[in-house]
Amino acid sequence: MPTAVDSTVMLPPPIEASTMVPPHLRPKPDTVKYLEDVPVIDLSPLQTPNSHDLADIVAQEKRKVARNPNMPWGYNESDHTNNIRDWAEVFDFMLNKELSIPASLEPDCQETSTLHNQWPENPADFRKVCKEFTQAASKLMCQLLELIALSLGLPADGFNRYLENHMNYSRINYFPICPSPELVLGKGAHKDHAILTLLTTNGVSGLEVKRKSDGEWLRLRPIPDSVVVIMAGVLQVWSNEEYECIVHRVVVNSEKERFSMVTVASPSYHVMVKPIQRIQVGRFLHVEERQQS
Structure with missing residues (x-):
């Protein structure tokens, strides 16, 4: 028997x-299962923007700013992880006003x-x-990179040379x-590729990390006025694996929408990513000293 449907009710896709x-x-x-004893950075001055705007942007506006093969920044609703479409809509933008990169991936490209x-x-x-x-x-990111550099025995500005003409970006x-x-994942299992990622949310849980010892997925509890700092692949290489990037994913739910915003620190396009020499030597000397003591 047909029933009346309230047209104002938003049905899930x-x-x-x-x-x-x-x-x-x-x-x-x-x-x-939840990950316990996660170190917390209090970020009271740093508030999540009104990410609901992304959901409120009408389809016509989204099409105008949709990403395409020649434009990596803008709106997209068909991101894939491991060849599976993510249950998410995203909007990407870079922190620089403009960015010049080679027109192709050919090593000798001059355009x-x-x-x-x-x-x-x-x-x-x-x-x-x-x-x-x-x-x-960005201000917080610079402070964190200075602290990380100092922890590795580098001067506070030890990473600056790699961040000229950086490719930092944000994603809603x-x-x-x-x-x-x-049946789905908001974002499939992956490791971040850049230096580090700052993540804030609207308080709805969903971020999970994979424990190395047994492969179990552990959920992070959202904490108000805090940020999740995720170490990424470039930092793992630079630090000679003193810092390690983790496998993580995002799950969704049937009751609440989830919003998050990430800001990603990424080196300049022309940087050759390899262990920083000073860190390599320092780590070797440290190992030698332990063996002789």
């Missing part, structure tokens, strides 16, 4: 085959291509809010409600 995760990789919403951000016209304050947030996040993630969260 249907599950498509491209988003379904193979059974052995699926999350288990009924058996969540350059200049990239710019794409911004929707509405909401009117979307660009302003994003800029204010990333300015605060919107993870819609999912009718069958056990």
Whole structure:
């Protein structure tokens, strides 16, 4: 028998085959285990922007700023991880006003291509809010990189030479409600590729990290006014594995939308990523001293 449907109710999108995760990789919403004793950085001055704007941007506006093969910045609803579509919508923008990179990946390429951000016209304050947030996040990022450099025996500005003409960027993630969260992932298992990532959320849990000892997935509890700092691949190489990047993923749920914003520190395009010589020598000497004592 037909029933009336309230047109004002927002129904979750249907599950498509491209988003379904193979059974052995699926999350288990009924058996969540949490990661305990996570070190916390208090970030009271740094607030998450109104990420709901991403969900509120109308389809026409999203199409205007959609990413394409020649434009890596903007809106996308079909990101894939390990060939499986993520249950997410994203909006990417770089922290520089423009960025010049080689026009191709050929080693001897002499032509350059200049990239710019794409911004929707509405909401009117979307660009302003994003800029204010990333300015605060960038300040924190610089402070963290100085502390990490000092911890590795480098001067505080030890990474600066690799960050001229940096490729730092931010991403707003919107993870819609999912009718069958056990079948999909907001973001599949992966390691971050850059230097480090700063992550803030709207307080809805979903970030999970993979424990190396047994492969178990552990959920992080969201903490108000805090940021998650994720070490990434470039830092692992620079530090000669003193810092290690972790495998992580994002799960979704059937009750609450999840929003997050990440700011990523990334070296300049022309930097050759390898262990920093001073760290290599320092680590070798440290090992020798231990063996002789």
